[in-house]
Amino acid sequence: MSSWKSGSRLSGSNLSGSYDDDVKLMERVLDSRQGGSKGGSGLNQPFTALKFGGGGNSDDDLTIESGAAGVAAAEKRNIRRSSGSSGLPPLAPNSTPSSAPVSIPNASSSSGAASVASSAGASPGAAASPPAASPGASGQKLKQTQKPQQQQQSQKGAKQEKQQGKAGEKSADVASSPSDNAGDKQQTKRKQSVSGPAAQAAAKGAGAANSAAASNSLKGSKPTQYDDPKQLQKAQKKQILALELSTKQVPLFAHLPQYERPKVSITERLMATAATNQASLQANLHPKIIRLGLKYVSRQLQGSNARTIGMLKAFKHFIRDHENVSGKTMAIDLDLKLRPVIQFLIDCRPLAIGMGNAIKYLKRQIGATTTMEDNEAKQFLISEIDRYIQERIVYADEAICATTADQIQDGDLILTYASSHVVEASFKRAKAAGKNFQVIVVDSRPRFEGKTLLERLTAAGIQCSYVLLNAVSYIMKGVDKVIMGAHAMLSNGQVYSRCGTAVVSMVAAAQNIPVLICCETYKFADRVQVDAISQNELDDPDSLCSSDGGEDKLAGWKSNDSLKLLNLVYDLTPMEFVSMVISEVGLIPPTSVPVVIREYQLRTQEQIQQDRAFY
């Protein structure tokens, strides 16, 4: 702690709480640490054990090739690289290296699982993995009582694993781990009992267990309701980074977290959280992860694709630098070590749905590495991440661009809303193919994302118009098609996208204008939502206040009892308003989203079988 305090008095450290400054500080510290071992006395073991691959120019690793040029530009503007080290202490709090495996309690589900194991006999299945469950309880007391049981379990598990070496059981482990961020003991228990019989089926064949487990892992975990004090407490205990909860929230959305803009730097908050939360103290976050988290908080990294790719690249670094000192297989260890990482990212900003799917994929692949040597496993996982990025994002975007560009005909007037990277690329491609068309960009406060899109489209020579959302019904007449992107497609065919998409779609549908949604399949969510309230993201309400010059009439909103501000990030567009979804599998009606999810699941089963056979 003391070393940290000295760190906070560094020259240049800015306590004003602006995000940009935070990132600058982070960069300086991280780069200095990468430069060498001059870390001062505060360096804890796990960090010295880390091998910083890639050298100082690792920022390019996070540059997204798929063309989020604005993001890269933002990075270049805001992040200054500093050379040399300045003897700064590490940012992550000290911790004992070996405590990590035991710190995550298994709660009562482990005993339940143990009985399943003994009854199942040959298939260790769900029981074999001590960290198999989750985050349910996190009190210190509980932890201690679980410790001896844990160690026993882990030994049993390790033994059984060595005996069996079947990958099938791991899938059950993987299955329960997505309940990571749920925090409901009952939920965990239920999952364990579900994966129990699934594990028993593993005796018949790895495939069967895998499919059951995979289907379990694809079921959404119950999100925390932030207006329930018990659940809130539980969630807060798990947090790696505890941002300050907003004092004034709209009651209808009280179940969603809304955070105040931090008054101290994020890194200070990280330390503050570590002081109260065991989980945070033992997190040992990789610097790339911390950097990524900061980018999320400061909204430097925006857009589902950019965030997902950023996350996957950070995971690559994490996996590459990870040293398995736990004595268990890489699969178990990585799974365990990934949890605080994911929790931290969630604490910075709730995961995008595509990010959630990517994490599920990664966990599945981690589950497939049980029979591999550590280095082999690392190589496998890194190449799998690369493959995911290439296939599900980069190539998918290529395919979508080509298809969408085909849909654009000569003389078309196309309307788009906010800014979608794949829609932008499609327009540019159609233009390059020589098509003659015009674009209307509809934009909205407070983000004004359409402005960047407008800039780029006009730079590409496309004739554009620009209106705000309130003019959409006026401007809609005469439009030939509406093309928009999506944050996710839900299983009931609804589109979960930037707030305002629903309005644009509704106005278009009322005038019989086809609405095309461009969405990669990795964003197809195996979940259903009927309104934009039960699940959403709340952004900073203060951003609604600022106006261009003139008096800010909403400045005193916090002290005004009759006034509450709401800044929603996403909304839900009903299926009836959407004509077509363009994804890399082709043009599909919105009703076919669950079909694609189903087909992908089937294909992934086969793929996992093949991978297993290969390894």
Place this chain on the structure above:
Amino acid sequence: MADIQAKKNEFAWVKDKLTQWLKEDPEMAFAMGAIRALTEVVKASKAETMMGLQIELEAASRVLGTVHTSLSLKSGAELFLRYVTRAYLDIPDFNQCKSKLIERGEQLRTKTTSSRKQIAFLAEPFIRDGMVLLVHGFSRVVCSVLIAAAAKEKRFTVYVTESRPEPNGHRTVETLLKHNLPVTLISDSTVGAIMDKVDMVLVGAEAVVENGGIINKVGTYQIGIVAKALGKPVYVAAESFKMIRLFPLRQRDIPNRKAAFEPAQPTGVTQEQLQNLSVESPDLDFTPPHYITLLFSDLGVLTPSAVSDELIKLYG
């Protein structure tokens, strides 16, 4: 690409054969004719590799496209080509694969009558005693459904639209009269007036598109709108090989053909005055899926959204 172009000349015989078959058997569905022709191509092929065979089949199917612009011809050819690719993935040995293709092609030939029988079997229970039906255009599948229902001794009346400009409706009337079914012939514009008397609308399809909509004789869209407005169900009877990978958004997105006949031109005007006259006579229109209640196909009774499901399963 160049290979395919060059090869097209080799397949003129395919064209002739198909024309001949269509003449011999007017009941044969165009798609089946296409599949039969392509099976002949496989039999006669001297290609040594799958790639070579596929190029030949591509070229042949393009030639077939010139025989008749029927969409189901195209869809049949596409279906067969898709089957070829799939079969090769399952059977890597070329000669084995080739014989399997021929075998399957022969099997598919008999599918026409069996498809129609299956559809009639599925659709007939929807026609109940005392019902009033409305049919549009001439569809052999629809006729077989009605004939099957009549064979079950059900009593129902059928309104048949003229389906101008050909007028196709007259062929339907002929077919139904030959089987002693009572029909009422109406002109296309009378549909709105009689719709409240009708219990259900039954049409065929030229093609079933990706989102479950159909491309059919012009006038189907109109009937669909009127039926929906009055709450009447619209049923489509179409074989599964009519499902194509097309996703039209609006009327102009469909490959439109001019009708064989055009509306009659006015006589009481001079040549010069006729300059101002333009005639639009499309042959087909597109009915979006929300106007369609159910589709009867040999794969079963499907909702419009299930069509995409089937297409994804078939084409991956």
